[in-house]
Amino acid sequence: MKKKLDMLEELQEVDQRIDARKAAQNELQAELNGINHGVDASREEVVVLESNLAHLESEKVGLEATHSAELENIARSETNMKEIKTNKEFQAVGREITAAKKQVADIEEQLLQKIGQIEEVSRDLAAKQSLCEELAENSAQRIVAKQAEIDKIQSEIDADTLRRESIVKVVPASLVKRFTILREQRRGQALAFARDGYCMGCNMHLPPQLYNNLYKYEELLTCPHCQRILILKLEQQ
């Protein structure tokens, strides 16, 4: 029985170690996700600015096309004017030209605004691109380091998992089952140390006869209060 209890004790240690390592691994994974998310968000900002810029450029091209079309209209009207015979027609075409020239001035004003906006967005984009590159470079190193930590912990978990399998093979299946159920019910602790007449799992006083029986190692004994399997520990560890 002593040997079985020793095996269970090691099983609990291995399980707790695996739990702690998995928790550490999850934390690292969350940090890694955070780093990746930061890089993605920065790239997304660059993409948005690039698309803003492309939109402004295409609006500029549209304005330029309207501008040259209006200029052509004016030139055509001015040519036509030379062939006009009546004063009435002359005045009508004159009004058309005046309106077209006003239109051209408006378009030129809009073009200037558009060019200003393009310059502003181009500056923002260049700044954001260089920030993004810097972030990606720094993050790449951090990502490699975090991944290496995660992999190292995984190899420790794998080693512990092998150790766990070898223990489970030699402990009677019924005992492993009992241990597993208890572990789930008792927040990862199926075993409790007994010391000075107390269960260290729930800090309750153990019946003296039960405590004395622990010394005999004849049977598996459990705490009547928290139901954990008791292991005698005389010394503080």
Ligand SMILES: [Zn+2]
């Ligand atoms: Zn207890």
